[in-house]
Amino acid sequence: MPRRSKAATRARPVADPADAAALEARNRAEELRTLVRFHNRRYHVDDDPEISDGEWDALFRELRGIEERYPQFQTSDSPTLQVGAPPETTFDVVEHREPMLSLSNVFDGDGLRAWHRRATDLTGTDDFELVTEPKIDGLAMALVYENGELSYAATRGDGRHGENVTPNILTIPGLPHRLPPSAPSRFEVRAEVFMPRSGFDAMNHAIEEENLQLVEEGRAPKRIFAAPRNAAAGAVRQKDSAITRSRPLQIAVYQLGWSDGPTPDTHWETLQWLAAMDFPTAPRSALHPGIDAAAEACEAWVDQRDSLDFEIDGVVVKINDFAVQRQLGVVGRDPRWATAYKFPPQEATTILQRIAINVGRTGALNPFAMLDPVRIGGVVVRQATLHNEDDIRRKDIREGDTVVVRRAGEVIPQVVGPVVERRPKKAKPFTMVERCPVSGDPAVRPEGEATYYCPNPVCPAVVHRTAEH
Numbered sequence: 001m002p003r004r005s006k007a008a009t010r011a012r013p014v015a016d017p018a019d020a021a022a023l024e025a026r027n028r029a030e031e032l033r034t035l036v037r038f039h040n041r042r043y044h045v046d047d048d049p050e051i052s053d054g055e056w057d058a059l060f061r062e063l064r065g066i067e068e069r070y071p072q073f074q075t076s077d078s079p080t081l082q083v084g085a086p087p088e089t090t091f092d093v094v095e096h097r098e099p100m101l102s103l104s105n106v107f108d109g110d111g112l113r114a115w116h117r118r119a120t121d122l123t124g125t126d127d128f129e130l131v132t133e134p135k136i137d138g139l140a141m142a143l144v145y146e147n148g149e150l151s152y153a154a155t156r157g158d159g160r161h162g163e164n165v166t167p168n169i170l171t172i173p174g175l176p177h178r179l180p181p182s183a184p185s186r187f188e189v190r191a192e193v194f195m196p197r198s199g200f201d202a203m204n205h206a207i208e209e210e211n212l213q214l215v216e217e218g219r220a221p222k223r224i225f226a227a228p229r230n231a232a233a234g235a236v237r238q239k240d241s242a243i244t245r246s247r248p249l250q251i252a253v254y255q256l257g258w259s260d261g262p263t264p265d266t267h268w269e270t271l272q273w274l275a276a277m278d279f280p281t282a283p284r285s286a287l288h289p290g291i292d293a294a295a296e297a298c299e300a301w302v303d304q305r306d307s308l309d310f311e312i313d314g315v316v317v318k319i320n321d322f323a324v325q326r327q328l329g330v331v332g333r334d335p336r337w338a339t340a341y342k343f344p345p346q347e348a349t350t351i352l353q354r355i356a357i358n359v360g361r362t363g364a365l366n367p368f369a370m371l372d373p374v375r376i377g378g379v380v381v382r383q384a385t386l387h388n389e390d391d392i393r394r395k396d397i398r399e400g401d402t403v404v405v406r407r408a409g410e411v412i413p414q415v416v417g418p419v420v421e422r423r424p425k426k427a428k429p430f431t432m433v434e435r436c437p438v439s440g441d442p443a444v445r446p447e448g449e450a451t452y453y454c455p456n457p458v459c460p461a462v463v464h465r466t467a468e469h
């Protein structure tokens with residue numbers, strides 16, 4: 001645009017409301033592109049996201065919405081046209097023979113049926129089987145096998161070029177290094193690398209323990225991983241594969257990339273075929289005759305979500321027959337033959353205004369977080385538990401911090417940890433109250449316990465809670 005007209009746009013008072021709306025949309029799209037790019041980098045390159053997946057989804061959807069309404073404002077480098085972030089240069093770059101795609105999302109049964117309807121409209125039939133699989137929240141990997149041996153393993157990167165992380169992937173237990181002679185001479189499988197919750201918790205707990213010591217010595221604490229996904233991504237991108245080996249990673253294959261030899265005709269048979277070659281596959285995948293059964297399976301997964309030792313953020317629904325898949329093809333970055341039924345998010349970030357103390361029936365002084373209200377999975381959360389003093393200090397949660405809050409199922413919301421980068425300069429480490437905030441009696445912490453108590457049996461709070469009980 002010539003400079004003169006740009007200046008004129010800025011100076012001219014906008015009379016037409018349609019113009020004003022368009023101008024606002026253009027500016028907002030610009031802002032959103034910058035935000036999404038920044039957060040993509042934090043997530044894909046730094047393995048250290050600042051916002052939850054739900055918040056990222058909301059930014060991305062808002063941007064895509066504007067670009068759909070005003071296609072003239074879409075730029076060729078918009079993150080809506082890319083998958084993830086371009087790879088860093090610390091590893092060799094691998095060009096994927098077939099691009100590593102992303103998935104469209106649906107958020108409920110209606111969305112899933114709308115996806116199915118588009119597929120039936122395009123193919124002229126609804127007579128196709130569907131496969132449901134847990135959508136493991138890890139990172140995608142392309143594994144290329146040549147003459148029965150793992151030739152290389154590459155990250156998704158920007159979908160076209162990934163990073164060669166073979167030595168690190170070879171450390172993951174359960175991944176076959178050699179295949180039976182019947183395997184195709186050259187083929188690629190796609191897999192998710194992830195960290196089970198149990199391993200993740202143990203690892204973070206060990207870092208937290210170490211941090212207590214470091215902070216006491218006035219040294220900088222080590223970074224706690226925000227989620228298993230980030231921990232897995234960090235482990236995969238280590239330069240020293242001995243470090244990767246020490247991290248509790250797992251892998252599950254979910255897809256065939258390409259093959260130079262014969263392969264099955266359906267996705268379901270492909271999963272069995274891969275399992276027969278000793279590839280680990282995701283548990284509880286299922287084949288369904290049609291959309292009703294597939295939708296039912298997705299809904300059932302919502303309640304099973306926390307019953308696995310690894311995090312899943314949805315269910316992937318795929319059309320079983322490869323011939324139908326080919327017929328439907330790909331739009332932009334997403335195949336039309338698959339979609340992700342996303343669960344409501346369980347985490348969000350917000351500001352922790354104050355750490356307050358609740359006096360329980362037993363006199364226990366329980367710290368809890370008073371939060372700027374935040375919506376998590378459709379519920380507004382204002383308070384969250386903080387367990388006890390040791391836990392707050394281990395995680396170094398401070399008043400004024402931006403914190404990650406998690407609300408899983410019916411469980412009371414919890415503060416997972418602080419986003420240290422967003423900490424205000426004046427935020428002070430937490431210290432426990434010295435007195436019961438209700439009776440004013442000095443708080444006592446019995447030997448070997450993590451909890452402080454009000455020792456006064458007639459503390460008004462204790463009396464009140466006992467009566468309530």
Ligand code: IVH
Pocket residue numbers: 101102103133134135136137138139140141156192254255282316335338340
């Ligand atoms: S299929 C074209 N199946 O989700 C098919 N992806 O949002 C694209 N993922 O990059 C992927 N479990 O990292 C597929 N059973 C599954 C999956 C799965 C997890 C991840 C994968 C992918 C991302 C797409």
